[in-house]
Structures are given as structure tokens and as C-alpha cells.
Amino acid sequence: MTSHASPTQRALSVWGFILGVWALYRTTIGKDMPLGFDEFIFKPLLFLTPIYYFITHYEHKSLVHGLWIKLHHWRQDVQQALLISLPFLLAGTVMISQSNFSIAEWPWLIAMAAVIAVTEETLSRGFVTSRLYEEGHHSMQTLIKASALHLLLRIPRIMTTPQFFGDKLWWVIAAEALVSLIMTGLFLWRKSLLQVIMVRFIYTIVLLALLV
Numbered sequence: 001m002t003s004h005a006s007p008t009q010r011a012l013s014v015w016g017f018i019l020g021v022w023a024l025y026r027t028t029i030g031k032d033m034p035l036g037f038d039e040f041i042f043k044p045l046l047f048l049t050p051i052y053y054f055i056t057h058y059e060h061k062s063l064v065h066g067l068w069i070k071l072h073h074w075r076q077d078v079q080q081a082l083l084i085s086l087p088f089l090l091a092g093t094v095m096i097s098q099s100n101f102s103i104a105e106w107p108w109l110i111a112m113a114a115v116i117a118v119t120e121e122t123l124s125r126g127f128v129t130s131r132l133y134e135e136g137h138h139s140m141q142t143l144i145k146a147s148a149l150h151l152l153l154r155i156p157r158i159m160t161t162p163q164f165f166g167d168k169l170w171w172v173i174a175a176e177a178l179v180s181l182i183m184t185g186l187f188l189w190r191k192s193l194l195q196v197i198m199v200r201f202i203y204t205i206v207l208l209a210l211l212v
Contacts, residue, residue: 015153027156067193101210116204117201155173
């Protein structure tokens with residue numbers, strides 16, 4: 001990062017570093033590591049540590065301000081997140097009831113979904129999207145750019161998952177692109193990291209329940 005870089009360019013350099021390390025990890029030793037190690041240990045450390053340092057030491061902001069965390073509206077955010085997630089819940093309930101899903105797996109799924117939602121939404125929405133928007137306050141440009149960046153962040157996992165190949169791979173990428181647009185749009189509309197984490201949490205629980 002040079003002294004001529006804008007604050008947004010510096011933030012994107014942090015994102016680029018995270019993506020580079022994540023892609024290298026997933027294409028080397030990460031392919032053989034347990035999912036739990038990735039999601040509970042490696043990814044939170046890689047995704048959250050650099051942005052914590054950037055926000056507190058470079059921007060000199062609190063995490064609440066630097067990530068658009070609105071604690072005073074948390075009840076309203078949770079209620080709206082549940083309402084927005086209702087289609088996921090209804091469709092997921094029907095599909096899970098017709099699958100071989102075991103109730104004993106719920107604690108693991110809930111913990112996994114929570115970590116994924118917090119880790120990925122904090123980086124992609126709270127950190128990247130907020131800074132892209134603050135640079136020019138262009139909602140549509142931010143929506144497209146931030147959604148594309150989040151999709152790129154998901155690519156290393158998608159491309160190194162053996163179950164995703166052929167037509168299924170492209171369907172997964174298309175679905176990820178759509179979800180990224182929805183999450184980014186929600187974040188720009190409500191400007192609340194908590195709400196988008198809640199929606200992503202519910203979506204991820206349903207998705208994991210269908211995949212196990």
C-alpha cells in the first residue's frame with residue numbers, strides 16, 4: 001500500500017491480501033483440512049484479524065462505527081431479518097422434512113452457520129461494501145462491485161469442493177451471485193451489519209441442512 005492510495009484503495013488492498021491467502025490455502029493444504037478447521041479457526045483468523053487492525057490502527061475507528069453496527073436498533077433489525085428470511089425458512093422446512101437430516105446435527109449446524117455469517121458478512125459487507133459506498137455514495141455501483149468482490153471471495157471454496165462439478169458448479173456460482181446481490185442490497189438499504197448477518201445466518205442454516 002503506497003502513500004498515494006486512497007482509504008478505499010487501502011481497504012481493498014487488505015481484502016486482496018485476504019483473498020490471495022485464502023485462495024492459496026484452499027488450493028494447497030486446505031483441500032485436505034476438515035470443514036470445521038476452515039470455518040471455526042482458519043477463516044475467522046484470516047478474514048477478521050486484518051480488518052480489525054486496519055479499522056483500529058489505520059482508520060482509528062471503533063468496530064461499531066467502522067463496520068456499520070447499529071446496536072440501538074437491534075430488536076427492529078432482528079424482527080426484519082426474520083421477516084425477510086421467511087421464504088428461506090418455509091422452503092427450507094419443507095425440503096429438510098423430506099430429507100434424511102438428523103435433529104442431532106442441529107447444534108453443529110447452528111454454530112457453523114453463525115461463524116460463517118459473522119466472518120463473511122463482516123468482511124464483505126461491513127468492511128468492503130461500507131467503504132465502497134462511503135467513497136462516492138453510489139448505491140448501484142457499490143451493489144455491483146461489492147457483490148462481485150464477495151463472489152470472488154467464495155470462488156476458492158466453490159472451486160475446491162469435489163461435489164461441485166459440471167452443470168452443478170455453474171448453478172452454485174449463479175446462486176452465490178444472486179445471494180451476494182441480495183445481501184449487498186439489504187446492507188445498503190438498511191446500513192446495518194447485524195441485520196445482514198441474521199439473514200445470512202438463517203440462509204446458511206437451511207443450506208447446510210440440505211447439504212449434510
